[in-house]
Amino acid sequence: MLDLKDISVTFNEGTPDEKKALQDINLTLEQGDFVTVIGSNGAGKSTLMNVISGSQKPDIGTVEIGNKNVTSLPEFKRSRYIGRVFQDPMAGTAPSMTIEENLAMAYARNKKRGLRIGVTKKRKELFKEYLNTLHLGLEDRLNAKVGLLSGGERQALSLLMATFTEPNILLLDEHTAALDPSRAELITKLTGEVVDKFHLTTLMVTHNMQQALDLGNRLIMMDKGQIILDVSGNEKQSLTIEKLLHEFKRIRGQQMENDRAILG
Amino acid sequence: MFFSMFSAVEIGIIYAIMALGVYLSFRVLDFPDLTVDGSFVTGGAVAAVCIVNGVSPVTATILATIAGFVAGNITGILNTKGKINPLLSGILMMTALYSINLRIMGGSPNIPLLTETTVFKMFGDFWSNTGIDQQLNSWAKAWGAEAVPSTWIVLFIMIIVTIIVKLITDFFLKTEVGLALRATGDNEKMIRSLSANTDNLKIVGLGFSNGLVALSGALIAQNDGFVDLKSGIGMIVIGLASVIIGEAIFGKKTIVRTTLAVILGAIIYRIVLTLALKVEFLDSGDMKVISAILVVGALVTPKFIATIKDQRRRQRKRLELQDKAKGA
Numbered sequence: 045m046l047d048l049k050d051i052s053v054t055f056n057e058g059t060p061d062e063k064k065a066l067q068d069i070n071l072t073l074e075q076g077d078f079v080t081v082i083g084s085n086g087a088g089k090s091t092l093m094n095v096i097s098g099s100q101k102p103d104i105g106t107v108e109i110g111n112k113n114v115t116s117l118p119e120f121k122r123s124r125y126i127g128r129v130f131q132d133p134m135a136g137t138a139p140s141m142t143i144e145e146n147l148a149m150a151y152a153r154n155k156k157r158g159l160r161i162g163v164t165k166k167r168k169e170l171f172k173e174y175l176n177t178l179h180l181g182l183e184d185r186l187n188a189k190v191g192l193l194s195g196g197e198r199q200a201l202s203l204l205m206a207t208f209t210e211p212n213i214l215l216l217d218e219h220t221a222a223l224d225p226s227r228a229e230l231i232t233k234l235t236g237e238v239v240d241k242f243h244l245t246t247l248m249v250t251h252n253m254q255q256a257l258d259l260g261n262r263l264i265m266m267d268k269g270q271i272i273l274d275v276s277g278n279e280k281q282s283l284t285i286e287k288l289l290h291e292f293k294r295i296r297g298q299q300m301e302n303d304r305a306i307l308g
Numbered sequence: 309m310f311f312s313m314f315s316a317v318e319i320g321i322i323y324a325i326m327a328l329g330v331y332l333s334f335r336v337l338d339f340p341d342l343t344v345d346g347s348f349v350t351g352g353a354v355a356a357v358c359i360v361n362g363v364s365p366v367t368a369t370i371l372a373t374i375a376g377f378v379a380g381n382i383t384g385i386l387n388t389k390g391k392i393n394p395l396l397s398g399i400l401m402m403t404a405l406y407s408i409n410l411r412i413m414g415g416s417p418n419i420p421l422l423t424e425t426t427v428f429k430m431f432g433d434f435w436s437n438t439g440i441d442q443q444l445n446s447w448a449k450a451w452g453a454e455a456v457p458s459t460w461i462v463l464f465i466m467i468i469v470t471i472i473v474k475l476i477t478d479f480f481l482k483t484e485v486g487l488a489l490r491a492t493g494d495n496e497k498m499i500r501s502l503s504a505n506t507d508n509l510k511i512v513g514l515g516f517s518n519g520l521v522a523l524s525g526a527l528i529a530q531n532d533g534f535v536d537l538k539s540g541i542g543m544i545v546i547g548l549a550s551v552i553i554g555e556a557i558f559g560k561k562t563i564v565r566t567t568l569a570v571i572l573g574a575i576i577y578r579i580v581l582t583l584a585l586k587v588e589f590l591d592s593g594d595m596k597v598i599s600a601i602l603v604v605g606a607l608v609t610p611k612f613i614a615t616i617k618d619q620r621r622r623q624r625k626r627l628e629l630q631d632k633a634k635g636a
Contacts, residue, residue, distance in 0.1 A: 097501070123503040136501075138494040141487070149487050153502045157484040205502070 045245040046073040046096065046213055051105035053091055053269075065091040067269040069105070073213075078239055078246045080256040082288075083266035089249045092266070093217050096247065098122040109212055124154050127206030127244075129199070129219040136202030139191030143182060143201065146190055147171045150205035174208050177241075178234060196227030200234060207238045214239065216248035220255070228252075235259065253285045267296060310453035312582050314463075320578030321466045322527050323546060324571040325473050327554070329520030330547030331570045333380075336481065337513045338493035339387075342398030342544055344521050346405025347379040349540040351522025352529035353412040356419040359530075365427040369526045376522020377515040379405060384511030410537055417537040426530035428462050435461040462531055469527070473520065474567050480516070481563050489513050521547075545599050550574035552606040577602065 051069040056062050066088045073079060081089050094100035096107060098119035106115045109125050130136050137146050148162035148171075168186060175183035178200045182193075190198060199219060207214060216235065220228035232255055239246050250256050256263055262276035263283065272295050275283060326348060333341035351372040358368035379401060386397040413419055435441070436459065445456040480486045491499035492509045500506050521543070529535040554573020560566040577599075584590060584598050 120500050120503050120505045123501050126501075128501045130497075135495070136498055138491040138498060140494050141490060145487055145490075148484070149491055149499060149502050149504075152484045152488070157488055157504065159480070159483045159485060161479075161482055162484045162487040163482070 045075045045077070045110055046071070046247075047106075047108035047111075048072070048092075048096070049106045049108070051092075051095055051102045051107070053088075053095060053100060053102050064269045066095065066102070069269075069271060071264070071271065073245050073247065075245055076243045077262055078244075078260035079248070079262045079264060080260045081247060081249045081264050081266060082251070082253060082256045086268075087266040088269040089266055090217065091269075093128075093215050093247070093249060096213065097126055097128055097215055125212040126215060127153075127209070127211035127213070128215040129202050129206045129217065131218040131221050133195040133199040133202065133222055136205065137190045137198050140189060142187050142189055143175070143193075144168060144171055144186040146201065147174070147205060147208075150209060153209045154211070174204055177237070178204060194227075196223055196230065199223060199227070199231050203231065203234055203238060207242060207244060210242045210244070212245060214244040214246040216246065216250075218249050218251060221251060232259065253288060257283055257285070257288075265292065267292075272296070310448060310451075311455040311457060312586075313579065314457050316578040316582040317575055318457075318463050318466065319528075319531075320575035321463070321470050321571070322524060322531060323550065323578065324470050324524075324574035325527070326521045326524035326543065327547050327550035327570050327574040328473060328477055328567060329517040329524070330544065331551045331567065332477070332517040332520070333514055334548065334551060335566075336490055336493050337510060337517070339394050339510065339514065340398070341380075341383060341514060341517060342395065343379055343383045343401040343405070343514070343518055344398075344544045344547055345540040345542070346402040346409065347376040347518040347521045347540075348525040348528075348543045349409045349535070349537060350379055350405055350412065351376050351525030352535035352539065353409045353419070353537075354522070355526035356421055356529050356535040357412055357414070359421060359424045359426065360419060365425055365430055365530065369427060369523065369530075372526035373519045373523040376525070377519035379522070380514035380516070380518030381511050383518070384507075384514040387514075388507035388510050406537070413535070413537065418534055420534045421530060422533040426533075427527070428465060428530060431465060432459065432461050435459065435464075466527070470571060473523070474571060477520075477567055478564050485509070485512075542596050542599060545596070545603060546577065549577050549599055549603045549606065552603060553577055556606050556610050 048069055048071040051066050052064070053066040054062060054064050069092065081092070083089050091100060095102050098114070098117060098121075102115070106113055108114065109122075114122050114125070128136075138149070144163045148167060151167060152162070171186065172183040175186075180197055180200055182197065182201065190201065193201065199222075203219070219235075220231045223231060235248070236259055238244070246260070248259065257280075261280065262274070263280050264271050265273035265288070273291055326344070330341075330344060333339045333344075354375045355365075355368045355372040358371055359365055363371070383397050383401040386392045386400060387394050390397070392400070410417065441459050441461075444460050448456050481490060488499055488504040489509050489512070491502075492504070492506045492513070496506050525540070528539075550573040551570050552573070553576055554569035554571070555566065557576070558565065558569035558572055560569060580602060581595065581598060585592060585595070590598070
């Protein structure tokens with residue numbers, strides 16, 4: 045479903061600040077794969093997301109979605125195939141517009157936008173049905189401005205908006221990191237449910253190792269712009285945080301204390 | 309008094325269309341577009357030149373609107389494709405339009421239309437035969453008006469045109485494209501991740517905005533009986549004043565309500581201006597400074613009121629607490 049071939053990205057090339065954000069990344073996701081991505085700050089996780097979504101062009105390498113080369117497709121065209129939830133709960137919704145209007149915009153993602161009314165009666169019913177699955181009571185507040193919702197509610201709405209059109213790829217960019225523990229847990233649970241329901245091919249970046257172990261069928265660890273660990277299936281099921289940290293130490297052979305503090 | 313108020317409402321409702329244009333760029337797209345000062349005159353100039361050359365006034369007005377649309381498109385292209393800062397794109401376009409408008413007007417800074425057939429005169433003959441003017445004027449006199457307008461046709465046409473423009477704007481902002489346009493001004497990153505081409509939306513939105521501004525310019529020129537190259541100066545401030553005053557007084561809860569608020573804001577702005585000019589030592593040259601003061605007032609007052617309200621609320625709570633403490 046998603047094919048990254050020999051992707052490299054370098055920032056500030058030729059200056060003292062040169063940073064190899066991604067180095068020869070090769071990654072293939074099968075239909076229905078749910079991959080969690082971990083790694084310390086600056087490992088290249090966000091750049092990887094941006095390369096897939098199209099907001100960052102790779103220096104070299106190709107991106108294919110469903111055997112279609114989309115490397116040169118601008119972000120807004122590629123987002124027909126890609127749903128994305130950002131870390132910032134404010135980023136995924138339009139605050140001065142209502143819940144139903146936000147959903148209507150997401151609904152039009154994989155269609156051509158025309159001069160048809162965005163929020164019709166029929167669509168309202170559909171939106172209510174979808175909102176029901178969040179169990180947050182948002183279905184009774186269709187006309188509320190999204191800016192009035194709490195961070196957790198907004199993030200749940202963002203998650204719904206990113207997924208209910210069943211995109212080919214779902215990108216989750218530390219989407220629970222800005223929430224309090226109980227809300228983060230709720231969003232994590234909803235994520236599992238929604239990915240299951242629509243069989244979405246998902247890539248999730250997280251700093252929470254437990255979350256990375258609990259969710260998904262495959263886990264990759266990144267460091268210095270490279271994928272240093274890629275486990276799936278039964279091997280992933282048997283992973284623990286201790287094992288992961290041990291793996292990291294073994295591969296990189298460095299002290300983990302700093303990373304333990306960041307990742308734990 | 310009645311007569312000057314009547315004129316204020318009449319002019320205000322024509323400017324209301326311009327104010328709706330400014331609302332689209334300034335509020336909906338969050339794009340402070342200074343093209344307005346130029347495109348307003350472009351509308352008047354295109355309409356005047358067409359009418360003088362024998363084009364029907366309705367066609368001339370439509371062509372003027374299209375000219376404004378194109379001007380807005382160019383500002384949008386400068387901003388999105390040229391990556392020029394929004395404010396600067398508008399200033400560049402406004403400056404360029406000054407020369408372009410002079411070209412359109414054939415090099416003369418003023419074109420008179422007094423002897424030409426305008427949209428208002430077109431319907432004027434039919435209107436005066438109906439006798440509605442006499443009827444309305446006799447009522448006005450009965451209410452104590454000492455001077456009455458020569459005709460009510462401009463007001464009636466403008467009410468209809470403005471309502472149509474409002475309804476079209478309301479509808480447009482509720483369509484799928486309209487929603488995406490509003491989101492572009494609200495959260496651009498988000499709507500791009502929902503596969504909307506924000507560059508094109510901005511270009512279309514600014515076109516729509518300046519199309520309305522030019523339509524207003526064309527109608528003002530036909531109402532005034534001339535178009536003047538310099539008549540656009542300060543137009544953006546008048547538009548902003550209307551938007552801000554309207555929103556402050558009538559609220560902005562929904563789109564339908566906000567567009568109505570903007571129209572009423574434009575009329576109130578004219579009324580306040582008319583009243584201000586009645587003050588002894590102010591003359592028409594002071595209009596711009598009055599406009600500026602009005603905008604400042606409309607911006608500062610709501611926040612000032614909110615602060616005072618909040619202070620009172622906190623004071624009340626403190627007093628309640630004190631009373632409770634005494635009681636206990």
